[in-house]
Every structure is written in C-alpha cells, then in structure tokens.
Amino acid sequence: MRTSRASWHKNNSSAPVRKSTSVMRPSVLDPLFAPVSSLPGIGPKMSKLVSSLVTSQPDREATIADLLFHLPHNVIDRRHKPGIAYSENGDIVTLDVTIDRHMPGPRHGKAPYRISAFDDTGSITFVFFHPHRDWLEKMFPEGERRIVSGKVDWFNERPQMVHPDYVLKPEEAAAMPPVEPIYPLTAGLASKTLQKAIKTATDRVPTLPEWLDDAYLRQTQWPDFAEAVRTVHLPQEQSDISPEGPYIQRLAYDELLASQLALALVRANMRQLGGIARKPEGRLQKAVIAALPFQLTDSQKTAISEINQDLAEPVRMLRLLQGDVGSGKTVVALAALAQVIESGAQGAIMAPTEILARQHYASMLPLCEKAGIRIALLTGKDSQKQRRITQEKLDAGEIDLAVGTHALFQGSVTFRDLGLVVVDEQHRFGVHQRLALSAKGKGVDVLVMTATPIPRTLVLTCFGDMDVSRLTDKPAGRKPVKTVSASLDRLDEIIARVGAAVREGQKVYWVCPLVEESEKIDLAAVEDRHRVLEQVLQQRVSLVHGRMSADEKDAAMTAFKSGETRVLVATTVIEVGVDVPDATIMVIEHAERFGLSQLHQLRGRVGRGDKPSSCVLLFKGPLGETAQARLNIMRETNDGFLIAEEDLRLRGGGEILGTRQSGTPGFRIAQVEHHADLMETARDDARLILETDAELQSERGQALRCLLYLFGRDEAIRLLRAG
Known part of the structure; x- marks a missing residue:
C-alpha cells in the first residue's frame, strides 16, 4: 500500500500531529500502534504492568503490536x-x-x-x-x-x-477455550487479564500488504502475517506454537528480515556517505609495532592488513574485531589509529567503563610516546577547566588520539578532523550511537572490538552490517589457565590455599556474583567475604563493587596492581578488560549463577603473564543439568569460540551479548537455536532487496517499509533519501 506524506496528512487532518519520526508510518499500521490502554480492561495501572512485561523500555507505554509480539510459551489442552x-x-x-x-x-x-x-x-x-x-x-x-x-x-x-x-x-x-495459551507473566498481572487483552488485540490486526517474496512464500507455504499472529495467540493444537511450526517460523522470519534489512540500509547509507581513502606510507604504524615488547601473532598481522585495506578504500570502514580475552586487540586498534593519524586525521577510543578507559590509556601511553602520537584521556572526573583545555586542543588538532568512555563521546566532545573511532565492547553500544558518532567527522571509519567470542549466527544477527576480523592465536608466552571446580562446603580449605599462594607472592582475584533482586544482599555478600578474607589472611585486601565511587575503585585497583594488596575481592565489575599481568589465581564464588561467556571472561583476567595460573569455580550444590554442563565445559577447554558456541546452545544468545534475558538479543520472536537457517536467508534476501530496490519504492518495497515500522526499525527508513 503506497502512502505518501501528503496523502497521509490529508486523510488524517483531524489526527494528532505525530512526532517527526513516525510521520511516514503507513496508516494501515495505525491499529497496531494504538496504546494498550485503548483495550477494554487495561487501565493506567494495568497498562504499566503490561508495558513492563512486553517492552524493554519501561518508560514507554506498550502498543498493540508489542502485546502481540509477546508469544505464549505453552498451551493447556482442556x-x-x-x-x-x-x-x-x-x-x-x-x-x-x-x-x-x-x-x-x-x-x-x-x-x-x-x-x-x-x-x-x-x-x-x-x-x-x-x-x-x-x-x-x-x-x-x-x-x-x-x-x-x-x-x-x-x-x-x-x-x-x-x-x-x-x-x-x-x-x-x-x-x-479448548486449547488455552500460557504466557510469561509479571507480578500483579493475572493470566486471564493478559489473555483477554491479547484476544481483543488479535481482532484488531489489519490485513497488511505482503512483504515476503512470492516465490519464497510458495516454497515455505507459510500463512500471511495476520493469520500467523492470530493462530499463535488462539492455538488449536500444541504444534501451533512450536518454534519449528509454520506460524512462528513466519513471524520469526519477518523479525529477522526487518533486522537484516535495517542493518543493510545502515551499511548502504555509510557507503553512500562516502569515506576517505587513507593511504599513508605506514611510518607511524611501523613505529608503533617496533615499540612493542613482543612479536605480533599471525592473526594480528592479518587483522592489521585487512584494516589497512579498508582504510585505503574511499568507502567508510565498518569492521568488527573479535578476539578472545588477551588476544591483543588493543595493539591492532593502535596500529589502525596510527595509520589514520599519519594521514592527518584524529582517532578516538571509546570504552564501556572508566576503569577500562584508564587502562587503555595506560597501556597505549608508552607506545604513543615512542611513536610520537599525542594521546589524551577524557574522564567524567576532569574539572571543567581541564575539560575546556582538552576540548580546545582537540579542536586545534593538537591531540591525535582521545581515550574515554562511550558517554563522553556521545556528548558535546568535538574534533578538528575525526577519522577513526574504535568502540570497545560493541554489545553495549548500538547502531544509533554509531550513527551519532560518525556525524562527528567526515567519512569517519569505525572499528568495533569485542572480547566476547561471538558465534557466527550471532555475528549475522547483531553485526550483519560489518566485516569481521578474528584474532584466534594467543600472544607468545601465554599459558592455558588450569580450571577446577569445588563445592562451597570446601570454602575454608580454598581460603587456606589462597593464603599459602599469597605468602608465596602470588596475586588473587575473588569474585562474588550479583543477585539482581537485591543490591543490598549483593553488597552484604561481597563486603562479608572481604571482611572474612582480611581476618583469616591477616592482611589488607582490596574491594571493588558497583556502588563505590570511581576514586575508590581506582584506589583499590592501584593498590592491587602495585602489590600493596595481594587479594582483590570484587563483583563482576572486573569482568571486562582489567589488566594485572602478575595475577595468577581467580576464585569465582557461586559459579553456577554465571553464564559461560561471563565465566570465560572472568577467567581471562589471569594467565596474562608467564607464570602458571589457575581458576577455581566454587559452586553450591546440587547443580542443575545446565549448570553442570557449564562447569564441565570450563574445565575442558580454554577456547573462547568453542565456549561461545556451547553457551549459545545452552542458553540462547541473550547472555552472550550481555543482555540479561534469555533468547536472541534484540529479538522477541526469533531464537538462534531454532531459526539460525532463517537468519542466513533473511540476510541474503535483504542484500537482494537493496540491489534491486535500494529506495524501497516498488510495491514490495512499500510493504517492506511497513515491516520495518512494525518491528521498530524505523531509524533505518530515515536513512532513505526519499523518506
């Protein structure tokens, strides 16, 4: 259905003026974008409960579409x-x-x-x-x-x-109802209330234009969108809600296609915006590599060469650098930055936390000094005067490389000529922020780093718009970490062993889990463990947790790094990127509460020097099947990519990318473990669409615009020149 802006306004002159973001939304979708409070029986209080259940943004009222994408997980056959x-x-x-x-x-x-x-x-x-x-x-x-x-x-x-x-x-x-759907619920929301609201919502599903390719639809024999939604919510058989059945397959494919098409549009837009071909002699890059106290691994050399090729093209680079904990991503990033800085532009590194930003700065500073690169650290603690001076230097081009947290660069920081942004730990950082960043310079290239080994299917899902480089070798001298598991009943014995290791001069991390329900309990648990260790070991122990100020965390980390303290008790704050090369023991308490990737990340904090290292997984029995499988895998392998594939199999993709809920991140219907093959097809389909109808102007193109709006991917539509 074609809907031009002009005709929309003409037909809806009495309608309230919409925000500019949704002015272009085809009016056929209006029933699905009505708020849930427009349903009978859903007053303000119920609307809040329903919204918290079916959307990931608690401050937004859910729409009818949000409600319909909340699928039943089982049925009762009456x-x-x-x-x-x-x-x-x-x-x-x-x-x-x-x-x-x-x-x-x-x-x-x-x-x-x-x-x-x-x-x-x-x-x-x-x-x-x-x-x-x-x-x-x-x-x-x-x-x-x-x-x-x-x-x-x-x-x-x-x-x-x-x-x-x-x-x-x-x-x-x-x-x-002969067959009754059963939905995930939230406290205070009765099953009958939700069922009634969803049943009314299914009556409001309009007939939408078909956005799937005719031949593919015939081949799969899937129903249309409206029939699929109605059948899943009003099932006649258990098979109607099976992830492998035609109804959920249809909806999962719609969601995946919306995602892959949005990513392809972002990618095409970045290419259209044009990049700058950066082909310096490579003098600075060679100087940085020569200043390293070790030889590059083969995969580091390959990644640097791939990045250099990207930079030399007049097209914006958008590359994901995947490398296990300690595989040397920062060195590759600095080599890339050197190339861009030599061409006369500036670089920026964005880290998810201040601890990590400081660490990047500390590890790069000596290399930058040797190579003649002017580097500066921006933190939230800088005084206004300090920040003003740094900003003036950035504007004058007197700083080549700025290091800071994501939040700093999303704000008012400006550059004379920003050429390359390196984003660390991408999964905490979405497509929209990337677009905002690229607006801070002309033809800005983007390199994204993650220490989370991501299985290929998830790379397609979340980073479908990127080229990928993988660092697969460990730097020379790295020893595998010996991993053992032990019951918490043996706590006293473990503490005694830690004491013996500390007396020999070793350094130890002791990690306590976060129990999300109560920060107070977490705090008590971590502070309690800290107190016990100080008493038993009869020495000062460092403590780091999320409620401490940045200064307190820094002081605790500095004491541990310098050797003033030999034991650091922490919550998972230390999961990402903390670097203390002479730490050799990692104790993880209640290991059964952590996801595999998190356990692997934490284990990667030790074994960074030349001494043998070990990781102790303390668990409280009896263990469930999944927890048992996790601990077994951790004992058997140090290979992050293998662990990530297993994690995906055991948990779904949410945990791997740091989003807490199970299932595939950013998706409400599609599940990697059931729909991986559909993801590949959706990616190919999205590429073909852009090759044949880049502006989505054909009849199918107009229908695809409906699809993008329906699944909340309207940012991508704004990138279309025609709107």
Whole structure:
C-alpha cells in the first residue's frame, strides 16, 4: 500500500500531529500502534504492568503490536476429559460433575473450604483457601451439574482439585477455550487479564500488504502475517506454537528480515556517505609495532592488513574485531589509529567503563610516546577547566588520539578532523550511537572490538552490517589457565590455599556474583567475604563493587596492581578488560549463577603473564543439568569460540551479548537455536532487496517499509533519501 506524506496528512487532518519520526508510518499500521490502554480492561495501572512485561523500555507505554509480539510459551489442552477415576496425578482435565455437598471449615479458622462432587466413575474434592463462601455457594449449587477444569492431585489415594481454573454451567461450556495459551507473566498481572487483552488485540490486526517474496512464500507455504499472529495467540493444537511450526517460523522470519534489512540500509547509507581513502606510507604504524615488547601473532598481522585495506578504500570502514580475552586487540586498534593519524586525521577510543578507559590509556601511553602520537584521556572526573583545555586542543588538532568512555563521546566532545573511532565492547553500544558518532567527522571509519567470542549466527544477527576480523592465536608466552571446580562446603580449605599462594607472592582475584533482586544482599555478600578474607589472611585486601565511587575503585585497583594488596575481592565489575599481568589465581564464588561467556571472561583476567595460573569455580550444590554442563565445559577447554558456541546452545544468545534475558538479543520472536537457517536467508534476501530496490519504492518495497515500522526499525527508513 503506497502512502505518501501528503496523502497521509490529508486523510488524517483531524489526527494528532505525530512526532517527526513516525510521520511516514503507513496508516494501515495505525491499529497496531494504538496504546494498550485503548483495550477494554487495561487501565493506567494495568497498562504499566503490561508495558513492563512486553517492552524493554519501561518508560514507554506498550502498543498493540508489542502485546502481540509477546508469544505464549505453552498451551493447556482442556479437551482432555478422562472422567474422575481416570484422571492422572498432575494432569489438567475437564470434568462434567454433579455437586454433592459443601464442607466449609470453621468460620474464622485457616482450614480450607471443601466441596465434594461426583461423576459416573468416582468422586472428587474441590479445595479453596481464603474462601468467599457466598461466591462458592453460588458457583457450586448442591445437586446441579457443572463443567470444571483444572489440575488434579491425588492425595491419600483420593483425587482433589485446588482452585479450579474454570467452573461453568453446562450451557456455558463453549465459553472455555479448548486449547488455552500460557504466557510469561509479571507480578500483579493475572493470566486471564493478559489473555483477554491479547484476544481483543488479535481482532484488531489489519490485513497488511505482503512483504515476503512470492516465490519464497510458495516454497515455505507459510500463512500471511495476520493469520500467523492470530493462530499463535488462539492455538488449536500444541504444534501451533512450536518454534519449528509454520506460524512462528513466519513471524520469526519477518523479525529477522526487518533486522537484516535495517542493518543493510545502515551499511548502504555509510557507503553512500562516502569515506576517505587513507593511504599513508605506514611510518607511524611501523613505529608503533617496533615499540612493542613482543612479536605480533599471525592473526594480528592479518587483522592489521585487512584494516589497512579498508582504510585505503574511499568507502567508510565498518569492521568488527573479535578476539578472545588477551588476544591483543588493543595493539591492532593502535596500529589502525596510527595509520589514520599519519594521514592527518584524529582517532578516538571509546570504552564501556572508566576503569577500562584508564587502562587503555595506560597501556597505549608508552607506545604513543615512542611513536610520537599525542594521546589524551577524557574522564567524567576532569574539572571543567581541564575539560575546556582538552576540548580546545582537540579542536586545534593538537591531540591525535582521545581515550574515554562511550558517554563522553556521545556528548558535546568535538574534533578538528575525526577519522577513526574504535568502540570497545560493541554489545553495549548500538547502531544509533554509531550513527551519532560518525556525524562527528567526515567519512569517519569505525572499528568495533569485542572480547566476547561471538558465534557466527550471532555475528549475522547483531553485526550483519560489518566485516569481521578474528584474532584466534594467543600472544607468545601465554599459558592455558588450569580450571577446577569445588563445592562451597570446601570454602575454608580454598581460603587456606589462597593464603599459602599469597605468602608465596602470588596475586588473587575473588569474585562474588550479583543477585539482581537485591543490591543490598549483593553488597552484604561481597563486603562479608572481604571482611572474612582480611581476618583469616591477616592482611589488607582490596574491594571493588558497583556502588563505590570511581576514586575508590581506582584506589583499590592501584593498590592491587602495585602489590600493596595481594587479594582483590570484587563483583563482576572486573569482568571486562582489567589488566594485572602478575595475577595468577581467580576464585569465582557461586559459579553456577554465571553464564559461560561471563565465566570465560572472568577467567581471562589471569594467565596474562608467564607464570602458571589457575581458576577455581566454587559452586553450591546440587547443580542443575545446565549448570553442570557449564562447569564441565570450563574445565575442558580454554577456547573462547568453542565456549561461545556451547553457551549459545545452552542458553540462547541473550547472555552472550550481555543482555540479561534469555533468547536472541534484540529479538522477541526469533531464537538462534531454532531459526539460525532463517537468519542466513533473511540476510541474503535483504542484500537482494537493496540491489534491486535500494529506495524501497516498488510495491514490495512499500510493504517492506511497513515491516520495518512494525518491528521498530524505523531509524533505518530515515536513512532513505526519499523518506
């Protein structure tokens, strides 16, 4: 459906003026972008609860589309009617019974209220706690028939049903759904309320133009979008909500196509904006490499050569540098920056935390001094005067390389001529920020680094718009870290071993987990462990956690680095990038609470020098199957890429990229473990679309605009010149 801006305004002159971002949204989508509070039964309080459940932005009211993308994870089949005597323990059944008699407990006692009933096969008791007697007498009149559905429990060889889900007169039986979808819920939101809202929302799904390729649709035999949504929320069979079934496959592919098309548009836009061919002699880069106290690995050499080729093209570079913990990414980044600085432009490195920004600065400073590169550190702690002086130098081109946190560069920092931005730990940093950054200079090249080894399928999902370089070798002299697991029952023994190691001059990290429910408990746990270690070891121990000020963290890290303290107790603040080469032991408490990639990241903090290192995974038993598998993998291998593939298999992609929920990051429907093949197809489809209809002007192109809006990828539409 074609909808020009002019016709939209003409047809909607009485409609409220929309924000400029959604002026172009095709009006056929309007029913799906209505707020959830427009549904009957969803008032302001319910709207807040529903929004917190179905969107990732708590301050935004959910739309009907958000609600429809909240899919059921299971179904209850209420067609199972075995009769009382043949109902198995734990089964959900529907029974046609005659009410026998009421057996209320004493009026003010805590005893439950019981009602007995029977059918041709036997008798059953319905049990209610905190009963409303009048209501129960009305719902279960003695001597009358009722259709009752719920879970049967056999207790002392007698069946009972606690708080049945449905109680209906025989003539009302049709009101009970034969197959009922079960949704993930949040505290305070009743299942029935959510089901009712979603059922009403399915009635509002409009017929949308088809954005899938005709031939592909015929080949897959998928339903259209509206039918897929309705069937998933009003399933007739368990198979209707299977991730491998046609309905969820259709919706997952739509979501993946929206994502891949948006990434392809960003990529094409960056290419259109044009880059600057940077082909210096390479003098500065050679000087940086010559200043290194070690030889480059083969994969470092390959990555530098790939980056140099990118920089020499008149097209913007957008490259992902993947390397396991300690594989030497920073050196590759500095070599790239040297190339750009020699061509007369400036560079910037953005780190996710201040600790990491300071560390990058400290490790690069001696190399930059030898090579003649002027480097500066920008931190949130700089005084206004200091910041003004640094800003003046950046504007005058007297600083070649600026190092700071993401937040600093998203703000008001400007450059005389920014040529290359290196973004560390990309998964904390989205496409929109990348676009904002590239606006700070002409033809800015972007190099993104991550120490999280990411499986190929996830690289496609989240970084589909990037070229990828991988650092696979460990720098010379690195020894694998010996990993053991031990029960927390052996805590005293482990502390005694740590004491012995410290007396021999070793340094130890001790990591306590974050229990998200309560920061107070976390704080108590980490402070408690710190206190115990100081008492038992009879020496000062450093402490780092998220509630400390930057100064306090710095002081604790400095004491540990310099050897004033030999043990550092920390929460996962230290997961990313903290570098203390002579630390040789890593103890991780409650290792069963961590994801595999996180455990691997933490383990990578030791084994950075030439001494043998070890990692102790302390767990509280009994372990679940997944936790057991995780600890086994950690003991068996040090290969980050292998670990990432396993992590994906065990957990879905969310944990790998640092987003907490399970499932594939940024996706509500698609799941890597079920839809990896669809991701490849969506990527190829998106490329083909851009080759044949770069402005999305054809009939299918207009339909694809609907798709991008529907899945919240409208930023990409703004990049189209025609809007």
